[in-house]
Amino acid sequence: xxxxxxxxxxxxxxxxxTPLLLACLAGLFSERxxxxxxxxxxxxxxxxxxxxxxxxxTGNAWLGLCAGIFASVLMALLHGLASITxxxxxxxxxxxxxFLAAGLTVVIGQSWFALGGRTPSLIGGxxxxxxxxxxxxxxxxxxxxxQIYSELISGHSxxxxxxxxxxPLTWWVLYRTRFGLRLRAVGENPGAVDTAGISVVRLRYTAxxxxxxxxxxxxxxxxxxxxxxxxxxxxxxxGFIALAxxxxxxxxxxxxxxxxxxxxxxxAIGNRYQNIDILGATLPVQFMQALPYMLTVVILPGFVGKAxxxxxxxxxxxxxx
Amino acid sequence: MTLMRTFLGAAASLALTAGAALADPAIxxxxxxxxDKSFNEAxxxxxxxxxxxxxxxxxxxxxxxxxxxxxxxRRFAENGNNPxxxxxxxxxxxxxxxxxxxxxxxxxxxxxxxxxxxVRSVVFNEHEGSYLVGVMAxxxxxxGTVGFIGGMDIPLISKFACGYVQGVKAxxxxxxxxxxxxxxxxxxxxxxxxxxxxxxxxISQGAxxxxxxxxxxxxxxxxxxxxxxxxSIGVDSNQNYLHPGKVLTSMLKRVDxxxxxxxxxxxxxxxxxxxxxxxxxxxGVAMDEHNASLVDDEMKAAVEAAKxxxxxxxxxxHDYMSDESCPVM
Numbered sequence: 001x002x003x004x005x006x007x008x009x010x011x012x013x014x015x016x017x018t019p020l021l022l023a024c025l026a027g028l029f030s031e032r033x034x035x036x037x038x039x040x041x042x043x044x045x046x047x048x049x050x051x052x053x054x055x056x057x058t059g060n061a062w063l064g065l066c067a068g069i070f071a072s073v074l075m076a077l078l079h080g081l082a083s084i085t086x087x088x089x090x091x092x093x094x095x096x097x098x099f100l101a102a103g104l105t106v107v108i109g110q111s112w113f114a115l116g117g118r119t120p121s122l123i124g125g126x127x128x129x130x131x132x133x134x135x136x137x138x139x140x141x142x143x144x145x146x147q148i149y150s151e152l153i154s155g156h157s158x159x160x161x162x163x164x165x166x167x168p169l170t171w172w173v174l175y176r177t178r179f180g181l182r183l184r185a186v187g188e189n190p191g192a193v194d195t196a197g198i199s200v201v202r203l204r205y206t207a208x209x210x211x212x213x214x215x216x217x218x219x220x221x222x223x224x225x226x227x228x229x230x231x232x233x234x235x236x237x238x239g240f241i242a243l244a245x246x247x248x249x250x251x252x253x254x255x256x257x258x259x260x261x262x263x264x265x266x267x268a269i270g271n272r273y274q275n276i277d278i279l280g281a282t283l284p285v286q287f288m289q290a291l292p293y294m295l296t297v298v299i300l301p302g303f304v305g306k307a308x309x310x311x312x313x314x315x316x317x318x319x320x321x
Numbered sequence: 322m323t324l325m326r327t328f329l330g331a332a333a334s335l336a337l338t339a340g341a342a343l344a345d346p347a348i349x350x351x352x353x354x355x356x357d358k359s360f361n362e363a364x365x366x367x368x369x370x371x372x373x374x375x376x377x378x379x380x381x382x383x384x385x386x387x388x389x390x391x392x393x394x395r396r397f398a399e400n401g402n403n404p405x406x407x408x409x410x411x412x413x414x415x416x417x418x419x420x421x422x423x424x425x426x427x428x429x430x431x432x433x434x435x436x437x438x439x440v441r442s443v444v445f446n447e448h449e450g451s452y453l454v455g456v457m458a459x460x461x462x463x464x465g466t467v468g469f470i471g472g473m474d475i476p477l478i479s480k481f482a483c484g485y486v487q488g489v490k491a492x493x494x495x496x497x498x499x500x501x502x503x504x505x506x507x508x509x510x511x512x513x514x515x516x517x518x519x520x521x522x523x524i525s526q527g528a529x530x531x532x533x534x535x536x537x538x539x540x541x542x543x544x545x546x547x548x549x550x551x552x553s554i555g556v557d558s559n560q561n562y563l564h565p566g567k568v569l570t571s572m573l574k575r576v577d578x579x580x581x582x583x584x585x586x587x588x589x590x591x592x593x594x595x596x597x598x599x600x601x602x603x604x605g606v607a608m609d610e611h612n613a614s615l616v617d618d619e620m621k622a623a624v625e626a627a628k629x630x631x632x633x634x635x636x637x638x639h640d641y642m643s644d645e646s647c648p649v650m
Contacts, residue, residue: 227514274500
């Protein structure tokens with residue numbers, strides 16, 4: 001394995017990890033506020049569809065992105081309405097979001113475009129182009145550092161950089177702002193937050209909307225950045241992998257980046273090599289595909305460092321009986 | 322009053338059409354959906370062609386989940402539809418259960434063999450068609466490395482891969498073929514993002530022609546190949562038009578012919594084993610205005626020679642599904 005191959009695999013890792021990372025941070029905001037969200041998949045799917053649809057009609061990827069965020073936030077508000085206002089079961093509401101998105105995208109897509117629930121292929125301005133960072137071409141000849149810069153860091157869609165910037169931003173919001181402190185508190189002990197005179201409902205709705213925005217970017221990236229158009233069920237379980245990454249990262253932003261990059265790397269290696277020979281034993285590609293879930297299962301019951309979810313997660317806050 | 326009349330009118334017309342509806346053929350599309358620009362769409366086109374030619378009508382349903390297979394089959398059979406065509410190998414177990422319950426109904430399953438007295442099993446010699454596109458890929462490749470991207474990892478897709486590799490190796494024995502399967506679950510048919518990533522991985526290993534046999538995932542393969550300036554090969558339907566000048570050809574699987582024949586034969590269609598291959602135009606390569614600039618006379622001659630050789634039996638293309646192994650892989 002030469003240096004260029006490693007760079008190419010890492011390059012692929014970044015592309016594959018980006019939607020996971022955005023969805024993972026989305027889940028982080030929601031779950032840290034005490035609202036469990038297994039509807040990440042559905043929100044991404046809704047966003048992927050509407051952003052591709054709008055981008056296909058207008059030929060503008062940015063309008064598509066806005067539409068994708070809109071669709072995802074709408075789904076998020078539905079989840080919020082069911083689980084915060086009406087105090088329904090958060091898991092059931094999340095499952096409902098997933099089914100709703102899977103069905104609606106195909107039905108609406110079919111009635112708009114009559115292509116069997118897919119959108120037309122995006123061309124030209126309908127897709128986010130890959131950005132070449134300054135001096136990338138000039139530095140390409142420089143060994144190692146130049147190659148890393150021009151191949152790995154440069155040449156991604158702008159949404160990749162947005163996702164990377166979202167990690168420190170999330171950390172800062174969560175640990176360095178008043179809002180972040182309250183958000184973490186409301187996920188641990190909503191009663192205490194309420195006693196301090198802060199609205200639990202408003203905090204949780206804010207968190208759920210942020211979750212919607214991030215899922216919207218993730219979905220738009222799938223259909224207008226990586227692919228060129230929407231195909232039904234195109235999220236292909238990435239929302240659930242993101243959820244696994246969130247647990248793996250123990251609900252912390254920097255660790256989320258690490259977990260998503262790790263899961264992305266596993267997929268990239270699986271894509272590159274169908275079978276991997278390690279010390280004489282052959283690992284089939286299916287093993288690589290299952291590894292993210294296996295790692296999460298190992299982490300979850302506490303074999304390797306215990307993952308403790310926010311204490312008030314999954315429960316609706318009841319002010320008084 | 323007018324409302325009443327409407328209802329009565331509707332009831333009367335229903336009663337009138339009920340007799341005719343009884344023997345209407347029916348078709349069940351698989352999970353990819355009717356307009357997948359591939360397998361199911363080809364089946365739909367065959368049914369539409371029959372309807373346009375004969376003025377007849379047919380019933381149809383698109384499955385939304387695995388659990389609906391048997392239910393949909395029974396519904397059509399109880400409704401008196403005959404024959405009932407299933408587009409997809411995955412119907413086999415459902416059909417095994419349903420067929421004996423409706424001995425007077427004729428069933429047609431495409432891409433799979435179900436051994437029942439009232440079932441016609443239509444199979445394609447995909448390995449022969451894949452052999453031809455393999456010949457073209459080897460001729461078109463400048464690097465000597467070509468790629469194959471399959472959908473779900475099942476023997477049927479290995480059959481495509483095996484025929485393709487044989488065609489490539491017969492034309493250029495030194496060529497390298499990189500193979501990838503998208504996944505092991507049905508989600509592998511609808512993941513264009515992963516299809517694109519696999520294509521990029523193959524390109525970075527030197528591939529400059531990629532053959533996609535992967536349903537909706539293949540759209541991502543064709544897109545990425547066009548973006549990166551290499552050639553791709555479509556599958557099932559003619560996909561040349563998706564990226565004109567960038568898609569070398571498409572391996573045609575004439576599912577439309579299978580459906581059309583079944584509908585045309587009607588209630589008294591012959592059951593048993595039906596093979597559509599190169600000899601009876603059941604498979605082939607797509608040549609049209611979109612890929613004319615990519616195909617030169619030498620390539621055409623090579624394809625024609627290979628085709629004639631396979632039909633006459635001179636060239637034996639190994640069928641992966643006959644013994645679950647491939648001599649060249």
